Amino acid sequence: MSDPPLWLFADQLGPHVWDNDEFRDREIVLVESSRALGRKPFHRQKLHLTLSAVRHLADQLGDRVTHLRTATYREALTQVGRPVVVHHPTSFPALDMVRRFEKEGLVAEVRPTPTFALPQQDFDDWADGRSSFRMEDFYRSQRERFEVLMDGDQPVEGRWNFDHDNREPPPKGTDTLDVKGPWRPTEDEIDEQVRRDLDQAGHPTVGEDGPRWFAVTHDEATKALRHFVTHRLGTFGPYEDAILENDWAMAHSLLSVPLNMGVLHPLEAVHAAEDAYRSGDQPISSVEGFVRQILGWREYVWQLYWYFGRGYPKRNHLRARTPLPDWFRELDSDAVTARCLSSALEGVRDRGWVHHIPRLMVLGNHALQRGYRPAELNEWFATAFVDGYAWVMPPNVIGMSQHADGGRMATKPYSSGGAYIDRMSDHCTGCAFDPKVRVGEKACPFTAGYWQWVHRHRELLASNNRTARAVATMDRLSDLDAVLEQESAREAF
Structure with a gap:
């Protein structure tokens, strides 16, 4: 009997997976599951990239590939007609699915992933x-x-x-x-x-x-x-x-x-x-x-x-409870006045991608200051970005960006006022807001929002040597009460 076919997920498509000594001559199974593609509001270009990658590999490997388009993965593997080998998936839900298939006899073996350097x-x-x-x-x-x-x-x-x-x-x-x-x-x-x-x-x-x-x-x-x-x-x-x-x-x-x-x-x-x-x-x-x-x-x-582990994306150490706004979730850059935030949302809307600083210091910084629910933000990053996957976002969002893990990932929360954005970008030139202004019509929502955030978490920040100075500086602000009143009522950014 010939060796079991190799089933490839859509994030296991490189030759280091299928063109090595063990699998070079194996039949390859590729599956397009309409239920998986439609189960969440993914970025349109993310779906395009996924299908394009699968179909280009199917075209490249020709008769070696069994390329199935079905509602579910189970339906596809049943059509294969014999157990398949698969490499360790890249998420807990996918691993659970594969283990169920293994118990049902659809999967013969789960091999370690070859797509990362370190075992x-x-x-x-x-x-x-x-x-x-x-x-x-x-x-x-x-x-x-x-x-x-x-x-x-x-x-x-x-x-x-x-x-x-x-x-x-x-x-x-x-x-x-x-x-x-x-x-x-x-x-x-x-x-x-x-x-x-x-x-x-x-x-x-x-x-x-x-x-x-x-x-x-x-x-x-x-x-x-x-x-x-x-x-x-x-x-x-x-x-x-x-x-x-x-x-x-x-x-x-x-x-x-x-x-x-x-x-x-x-x-x-x-x-x-x-x-x-x-x-x-x-x-x-x-x-x-x-x-x-x-x-x-x-x-x-x-x-x-x-x-x-599995529970990490649910961590919420800072007790952030604000639902993700519709304009943020739907990438409505026109609903935003601040040029940095509008530009970042526009980049995600148009390409499903901005680089790591707009992610961390604009989108993530805004969410941290406004207390958006970390789990919702994590899901948004995973679905709205073309390079977002279940494994990518929790350490980056729950840990690094939102400090929702209480410091397991990073030694301090990553928040800043408008001065950082002004120094590291050209967004502030011509913006309706001024990064140096805390109160009034021109008050920068990042600058004023930063001090509101420091006030909200003053005990946590005062106990950390890397952030204690921010609390001391806040206590010297003569207009702190006005900042807090203004930001508690802010609805436009």
């Missing part, structure tokens, strides 16, 4: 006994384990961390970076058919349909990676935290989609960047910043999703 057991060994976690410790262990940017047992150039070199504000006097634009895929008949099928399907979605911005095949991803490393990586580092309203991609790689779809292996990206440093083509500060994102933060988030 889960190795992380558990590293994390065992720790009450809190520092990404820096994990990142250094990753560098050592995979021998990335190392000279023997020491980091290259004697430093682990070049963050200090990678925090430049945007350049003055320009609304775009002086860097070659991001790589763009060429849409084909598969994309055209996906668009027609989605038009007819009637799935609930958010956001606009639009051109495909992201790689969905391994060939496309390697082209995007080469383009980034050759033309954009050097500029990425200094300006990775900066925002320009008319330059949505800045110098970012736009590789989060192919990475999270499992199309591109993280070590491919890391080694390409390291090679550019070793050859003298790119500076260490930019290369280290990129490696930190991929081998450090991304791997860390993946592991913590499983380590923190």
